[in-house]
Amino acid sequence: MSDAQKGPVFTEIVLEVFKLGGLLVSEGDRMGSEYGITSARWKILGALSLAGEPQTVPQIAGSMGLTRQAVQRLVDAMQKDNLLLFQDNPGHKRAKLISLSDLGKTVYSKLYDKQSGWAKTCSAGITQAELETTLSVLERISGAIDR
Amino acid sequence: MSDAQKGPVFTEIVLEVFKLGGLLVSEGDRMGSEYGITSARWKILGALSLAGEPQTVPQIAGSMGLTRQAVQRLVDAMQKDNLLLFQDNPGHKRAKLISLSDLGKTVYSKLYDKQSGWAKTCSAGITQAELETTLSVLERISGAIDR
DNA sequence: GGCGAATTGACAACATGTTGACAACCTCGG
DNA sequence: CCGAGGTTGTCAACATGTTGTCAATTCGCC
Numbered sequence A, B: 001m002s003d004a005q006k007g008p009v010f011t012e013i014v015l016e017v018f019k020l021g022g023l024l025v026s027e028g029d030r031m032g033s034e035y036g037i038t039s040a041r042w043k044i045l046g047a048l049s050l051a052g053e054p055q056t057v058p059q060i061a062g063s064m065g066l067t068r069q070a071v072q073r074l075v076d077a078m079q080k081d082n083l084l085l086f087q088d089n090p091g092h093k094r095a096k097l098i099s100l101s102d103l104g105k106t107v108y109s110k111l112y113d114k115q116s117g118w119a120k121t122c123s124a125g126i127t128q129a130e131l132e133t134t135l136s137v138l139e140r141i142s143g144a145i146d147r
Numbered sequence C: 001g002g003c004g005a006a007t008t009g010a011c012a013a014c015a016t017g018t019t020g021a022c023a024a025c026c027t028c029g030g
Numbered sequence D: 001c002c003g004a005g006g007t008t009g010t011c012a013a014c015a016t017g018t019t020g021t022c023a024a025t026t027c028g029c030c
Helices: A003-035 A039-051 A057-064 A068-080 A102-122 A128-146 B003-035 B039-051 B057-064 B068-080 B102-122 B128-146
Strands: A084-089 A092-100 B084-089 B092-100
Touching (some): A003 B003, A003 B128, A039 A068, A128 B003, A128 B128, B003 B128, B068 B084, B092 B102
Antiparallel strands (some): B084 B092
């Protein structure tokens, strides 16, 4: 199989990633609106929950592939809305440690449940193997761009 | 194989789509900067080229999964930069037909060549079958959300 | 200990996307 | 023919991301 045919498929994947990204943001906004949360804020909650321990802004940014400035703005706004807690960082005066507040934990937990049902609906008719191949391919493409 | 395991993989795909989307936008901006073009503008050029005939703003928006307002703003700016041509639409006084100018065609062609080499590098080590599975899965997920 | 380099927070300017609203235009059924 | 309802362009407000810059802080090496 010649590589020549991979170009067009690759281009279609790129366009589909753009399109799907937009749809996922809209869907996330819709699901989160009940709790006054947007897709971007949801991602922050997820990153903190996944990490399991308080994180600094640059750490969150790194794990999500965003700039620290973008994360900083979201985090500042979310603290004002009582979704996050800032703690002093022993050993670094400027870089505060950020963790989920009780409200943040509650909201994330409810969103997780809501998302689980939605994910099941969306992946109906797609096999586990297909999903795993897709994830692997997307990760390899990300990796090829990153370095 | 139980469906229960599909949820976590699905969630990872969602996060990877967000991350990859960001990387692709940056990469597109980088490649287009030589011609004074951004990822968003590139997508407009691509949509018009793919259509093969002049399109209205709502038509472009539909094919790209964006709102007509977002497309309108890009298209207006691109006409000012001589990348696009507006033609009167016989049969509709408001909805102008938009097509690539000579400059637009030239720029798109050069970007296409540039992107081809890049796509080959990115897809190194990924089989045609894997790429096709990925595209199919992404399209099915989009489809599941859309309706 | 101290100095140069890297990290971090803060602020600004900009690009790109959304939603909402309004008026002008088009279409189609009665 | 005409009026109701959908389509289109336009404008505004906002959310989210980027890059660039600056000062404060921290880190690593001598």
